[in-house]
Amino acid sequence: MVISLKIWIDISNAPHVRFFKDIIKYLEAEGEDLIVTARKFGDIHKLMESYDIDFISVGKHGVSLYDKLNESTNRVAQLTDLINGEKIDVAVSKHSIELPRVAFGLGIPSLFILDNEHALAANKLTLPLCDRIITPEIISVWNLMKCGADPNSIIPYKGTSELMHFNNFNYNENIFADLNLELNHPKTILMRPEPSLASYLDTDCRQSVLSPIVDVLKDYANILVLPRFREQSEIFEDIENVTILKPPVDTSSLIKKCDLVIGAGGTMNRESAILQTPVISCYPGDTLSVDQFYINQGLMYRSNDTDDIIQKALNFIVNPHQEINFESDDLFNLILDNIYDLGK
Incomplete structure (x- = not known):
């Protein structure tokens, strides 16, 4: 008789949906019993629904430091009530603040995927509590240890987490037409504003480092802006040759179709690098x-x-750059191997 694992996965940010979607589908196909939780923040719920992932909505995002602490505290309590008694074998997350704390408190082995060493507050709250931490080898172990991580818990790999986004990628060459874009120039640039509401970045959500760049480049190329929230949309409204995209959209096909990506964030920039679309990072x-x-x-x-x-x-x-080959590890199977090993 084959006994299935009971696995809890918590999703706290929109890029994490794409990161975990193939892991979730694989585990479900293997007959494992999954509980997937997701907080209300940005496009998380829309993306979960677009990928047909069953989930339980728990908690929401806070903006001010007070709100962040209050909402996170409430979410810990809500998740504790939900997970207690479920007999979870292993808990998995990527930069979730709450899962490691709940898992530790309830005695559940936890696997944590990390790719931002500068999120100091989040890392100090989570890394000391995690049984295993999967992280890119380019991130210094010393920086993680300063946040309380046990060096014996750290599992390095070559590459970045965005490699997970393209396990089953099917390029839609007609993405521009599907989005009914009006393009006046032969070249098109995709832009992504900064993550202004993140705790690790002190910026004004009603301003963007992209504004002066847009003011010049709109005369040379079509500009597509993918904002993170309403205030960022308002920054770029009613500008000639600038189109504001409404998520969720097939960002992978969009990136591949565009001639250039200029990003003030992180995830989309790294996706562009993997897809070999020229990319300029102006992360502040x-x-x-x-x-x-x-x-x-x-x-x-x-x-x-x-x-x-x-x-x-x-x-x-x-003059786009020629294709550049680079080596990376199999992150998908590395995560699966550690889930099954922890869940024994």
């Missing part, structure tokens, strides 16, 4: 190690100088 914080991985490979250009970004962008849309 310190350079993340996972970005440095692609910068080192020649797959990402990094700058916070507006004039430099504009000149590099004009060069990229005329």
Whole structure:
């Protein structure tokens, strides 16, 4: 008789939906018993529904420091009530603040996937409580240990978490037509504003580092902006040759179809590097190690100088780089192996 595992997966940010979707589908196909929880934040719920993932909505995101603490505290209590008595074999998350705390408190082995060493507050609250931490090898173990991680719990791999987004990627070459885009220029640039509401970035959600870049490049290319929330949409409204996209959209096909990506965040930039679309990172914080991985490979250009970004962008849309091969590990199976090992 085959006994299935009972696995809890918590999703706290929109990119995590794409990260976990194939893991969830695989585990379900193997007959494992899954509980998937997701907080209300951004496009998480819409994405979960678009990928046909059954989930339980628990808690929401806070904006101010007080709200973040209050909402997280409430969510810990709600998740504890939900998970207690479920006899979970293993708990899995990517940068969830609450899952490691609930799992530790209830004696559930936990697997944590990490790719941001600069999220100090979140890492200090979670890493000391995790049984295993899967992280890119380019991230310094010492930085994780400073946040309380047990070095024996750290499992490094070559690459970044965005590799998981393309396990079953089917490119839609007609993505522009499907989105009914009105494109006046032969070249198209996709832009993603900064994660202004994140605790690790001190920025104004009603302003964007992309604004002066858009003001110039809109005369040379079609600009597609994928905002994170309403205030960012308002920044770019009613500008000629600028289209504001309404998520959820097939961002992978969109990235591959565009001639250039300029991103003030992280995930979409790294996805662009993997898909070999020229990408300029203008992330306003310190350079993340996972970005440095692609910068080192020649797959990402990094700058916070507006004039430099504009000149590099004009060069990229005329002279894109040739395809660059890079090595990476099989993150999908690394995660599965550790889930099954912890759940024994």
